[in-house]
Amino acid sequence: MTGAAPSPNASGDLPAAVRQALAVAEPVGGARAGLTSDLTIDETLILHSVAWAPRDLVVGLSVQSVPSSIWSWGSGEIELASRAHARAFAHAVARLHAEAVAVGAHGVVGVHVERRILASHIEVELVGTAVAPADAPRIPDGQVFVSDLSARDFALLLAGGWRPVALAVGASFTYAPRRAVGAALRQQTQNVELTNYTAALYDARSTAMERMQRAALDAHGAGIVDVTVTEGPLRFAAHAIGFTAWGTVVVPASSSQTIDPLTVVSLDDAVNAFDVAPLA
């Protein structure tokens, strides 16, 4: 049998639909030949429910070299590192975007961000699934979005009357200034706040967040959702603080919609409160 299998939703007979699906020897109409996607079956279904479909798995990466001398002691922001990080992200996003444009996608969802900050170079790799509304024509390249929202969150965003427009990133690498020798010796046996580290964290955070917001404004966004933050001293230079933030820039869609969730109470206990182990 090579004809199309009936919908189990219509017939209500799943075993019969399974048998008929397995007997289909050739893909039926509507199949997108050569499609690859890293979405789960649940994500694919929820994407279909908002009339979107995966197009292809897309990748973008960049490796930016930095002179290792920049991590030596200093004060203020390590501007070259911040700039290298921004360039690595920008190049990776541009390459991911180009792959999405090449397959006629309207955007990329579920972008996984992999980063490595090393003394000699900064690496960024982005992997996601290019998506588009079913049977939609191409759109101008500049309107193709990149988002780290999962397919589920993307569908919820659309249902809530918003849409993603870009991935916004901000990063700052800052020196934690040296303490005076006397202060370091005096504090060696004390439980005290190291204000130089606290101040460096605040400086790095402030600069990185400002850059991320600037990126959102440049994309004409109304806000950023699902922000991921990483911060802390660098493994190879404990006196340098890195703060990075990225998230998806969103804007209200043309039509005004809201989600009206159904409130439910589960009858399942979350945990088994009675622990038998002590009785053994």
Place this chain on the structure above:
Amino acid sequence: MSDDLPEAAHGRLQGGAFTSGLSVADLAACHAMGLEPVGLVQGFCAMQWGYGPARTGFGGGLGMGFASGLAPSVARGGYVENYQCPHAMVSAEHRQWGQNYEQTWVEQSWHDGYDAASRRMLEEATALGAHGVVGVVDTVASLVESGVVEFHLLGTAVVVSGLERPATPWTSSLAGQRLAKLFEAGYAPVSTIAVVSSVRVWASCMTEYFMGSGAGLWSSPSDSVEIDQLVSARTRARQLVRERARSQLRGDELHGVDLRVSEREPGPGDIDIEVQLRGNRVRRARPADPLTFPRPTVALS
């Protein structure tokens, strides 16, 4: 399909009681779909990792070859990209050029090992009269002996009553409700796909310096520089697995792709990139019939 199953395996498969890797929930879902588990089927293959033409020179020979301007021999048909040193001769140790090259012999060995393990798993499934194998998982791991890689595939063979048996059982890493959702979405499983790409980077002088904290020697320290050779090698390695996977689809789709990247650096400026791609080849069995958007819920606890 050749039958080279051990006698003990034949005996085990005819044992009467079925074995499976399914959870109770997965078993219930299989029954709801009309799939009956008939046995836990497995395939193994231990492969000696052969050293190809370019590997033989590593550890001194190849490095000296590059320094003296000689290229390693590269398998034909694979990806190759050369990077020339922009400097005049600096010293005998200076790398006059670098190269990215696809290690086709590594890829061939990997595919031979994986395909043999997969084929043996399917032989067990066929011996059980199965229509398909669900919940397929695989491991690719080094055995104790250096240079030996073990491929192991495992899944639960199932039969579908009232359906003619295919020549080769279909396979899927999905089982239970996820497989039921696949059918409900109008797809049928075809096969699991696993492909690999292997690209070696022998760094040019510039790449080596950029990666080895020496950027200040060759460029202004006032700015960062993209390491083109490494970006190109990594990009190509990822393109190769995607192209390879697409070439196996023959009009079908690949869902649930899992991209795994590993890199090792046997020596300074010598980088081995391996990218593995796995996924489920599925076939659209009826025209798209999307679900309505699910009703969002908020749980009170």
